[in-house]
Amino acid sequence: MVLARLILGLLCLAPMTGYELKKHFDSSINHFWNADKAQIYRTLAQLVDKGYATVTTVAQSNYPDRQEHHITDAGRQALVGWLSDGAAQGTERDPFMGQVFFAAELPREDIDQLLTERRVKTQAVLDDYLSQREGIDMRAAADRRSFLMAATLDHAIRQQAAELEWLDAVMEHLP
């Protein structure tokens, strides 16, 4: 359901193929959502037969035909409906915290390793987000759309930074 709305959101910015949607998910949406391509294509099909999008086949000289998906007015309404229906509350879900919660089953050095490993990964994710942000933040304050999109990336950056601080605190005080 959320995926359907996110796809509508992207189609609202520009008509797109499933393939392009997948690339957007991998590049700009990845900090708060991701999706398997099979799931994207199937959701796209659902959107079409609900009347939220239409398809037009665009032939290309060298590459396969593009199945361009265009949002309809009904689709735009559905999107706005979702946005107006109140702030969503996603259920927290982090397998790593589960590992930490039960990490006492491991010997001390393995716990340290677990935390260190996560620290490396978190730092890598943070670096990725920071480099993503470099491309946008100059004109981000300009229009509202860009500002809000950049803001979600900032959120992810803050979350990763907070996690690094937490990891350091845990590693320092672990008895």
Added chain:
Amino acid sequence: MVLARLILGLLCLAPMTGYELKKHFDSSINHFWNADKAQIYRTLAQLVDKGYATVTTVAQSNYPDRQEHHITDAGRQALVGWLSDGAAQGTERDPFMGQVFFAAELPREDIDQLLTERRVKTQAVLDDYLSQREGIDMRAAADRRSFLMAATLDHAIRQQAAELEWLDAVMEHLP
């Protein structure tokens, strides 16, 4: 998969019924995972027929029989295997950030309302976490197990606090 490990982790602390597991999820695990009770009972059944747990029916005078689930050695090994298999990296997934990402489709006052509403909810979640922490932090530094369990709650608290700061920043600078 993750749910199965979390259940094993809880069974590792003490033998339990599905009902008790659900209560643990709702009270102490909720800041990083939650689970439907149907899902818990089914996963429990899977654990039993994989040989990771055994059931013993304990009759009670007044209340229904308890199907007490005990972790086996194989179960303990599976748990430790998961913990040793490297730090998990959960895929970020927050529908609210999706709403923010596309919020420019809404008129300005609706955006403010969306953010304000989320702020209220986030504050409520934070308050809940803070009150949960009050019951544990005195002896939390004592043994490693309690420390690690409390640490995951601290993580959730930091995340919620970071989100509040972010929300305030967004509301202040939104063009």
Added chain:
DNA sequence: AGTAAGTGGGTGCAAAATCAACTAAATATG
């Protein structure tokens, strides 16, 4: 006396998500 909430355990079903493979041509890289 009647209703709610708690204890304990389930079933059925439908969405949603994941994994893996398969098609098929073009272009880039070694």
Added chain:
DNA sequence: CATATTTAGTTGATTTTGCACCCACTTACT
């Protein structure tokens, strides 16, 4: 020249999750 990678989309099988319902009995509330 051979092997990836990119473009574009599809199918099948399986797992995970969520929601709604059902049983039966007990204690607490009003």
